[in-house]
Amino acid sequence: MGELFWNKVAGAVLAIVLAVLAITELGHLLVPSHAAHELTAENTAYPVDWAAIGSGPSTEVVEEGPTDYGLVLAAADIGAGERAARRCAACHTFEQGGANGVGPNLWGIVGADIASHDGFSYSGALEALDGVWTYEALDAFIENPSGYASGTAMSFRGLSNDDTRLELIAYMRSLSDNPMPLPAPLADAAPAEAVDDAMGAMDEAAEDVAEQVQEETDGGE
Ligand code: HEC
Numbered sequence: 748m749g750e751l752f753w754n755k756v757a758g759a760v761l762a763i764v765l766a767v768l769a770i771t772e773l774g775h776l777l778v779p780s781h782a783a784h785e786l787t788a789e790n791t792a793y794p795v796d797w798a799a800i801g802s803g804p805s806t807e808v809v810e811e812g813p814t815d816y817g818l819v820l821a822a823a824d825i826g827a828g829e830r831a832a833r834r835c836a837a838c839h840t841f842e843q844g845g846a847n848g849v850g851p852n853l854w855g856i857v858g859a860d861i862a863s864h865d866g867f868s869y870s871g872a873l874e875a876l877d878g879v880w881t882y883e884a885l886d887a888f889i890e891n892p893s894g895y896a897s898g899t900a901m902s903f904r905g906l907s908n909d910d911t912r913l914e915l916i917a918y919m920r921s922l923s924d925n926p927m928p929l930p931a932p933l934a935d936a937a938p939a940e941a942v943d944d945a946m947g948a949m950d951e952a953a954e955d956v957a958e959q960v961q962e963e964t965d966g967g968e
Pocket residue numbers: 832834835836837838839849850851853856860861862863864868869870871872873880885889898899900901902903906915
């Protein structure tokens with residue numbers, strides 16, 4: 748056993764130590780600490796775009812979508828809407844054939860042509876709006892009249908509470924011989940879309956991580 752033999756042994760031991768260190772290091776890079784129950788920006792080795800992943804298909808994602816008029820109007824408290832309508836009573840009547848006041852009578856307003864009530868002289872701002880009072884249009888107008896129709900003669904600040912507005916719209920919808928149909932609820936489509944979005948974001952993030960691991964590995968060679 749000459750000197751060369753011990754050199755080889757020392758070399759082999761060194762190689763094994765390095766290999767163990769490398770594997771341990773790689774393991775830390777790939778697997779988050781056991782102590783961590785949840786992945787966060789702190790305990791993952793690679794920067795992940797957490798905002799893109801979001802928190803998955805939570806209700807928040809659904810709430811950010813368009814108002815589901817078919818769903819909320821069907822469930823809205825019409826009695827509460829009638830009480831809310833007192834805030835409009837200084838200027839509007841709501842019963843069939845009611846008189847115009849400062850503002851026009853509002854019987855049958857849901858689905859009616861905008862600015863079309865007999866015997867009321869509208870502002871140019873309202874006359875300039877095309878179409879009918881859809882749920883969306885009424886919702887936007889009542890929330891912020893002058894924001895929706897700049898220059899409108901309706902000097903009312905608007906109702907900022909979403910629930911109150913929708914109850915009021917459900918009440919106004921009921922003031923008709925032939926209430927405008929409710930749109931089909933979006934409920935079935937929305938969560939599926941949210942899941943798709945979340946899955947897509949997760950796929951992209953996973954690809955990013957895989958790419959970065961690949962780059963790291965390549966760079967280490
Ligand atoms: C201070 C008086 C006043 C109050 C309060 C008021 N309005 Fe009006 N409203 C008006 C006037 C005036 C017009 C006509 C606007 C124009 O010609 O620009 C109008 C128009 C409208 C129209 C359009 C009517 C049409 O024929 O196209 C709707 C809908 C409406 N108001 C709903 C409401 C509701 C709902 C409330 C209560 C939340 C309310 N208004 C409170 C004065 C008022």
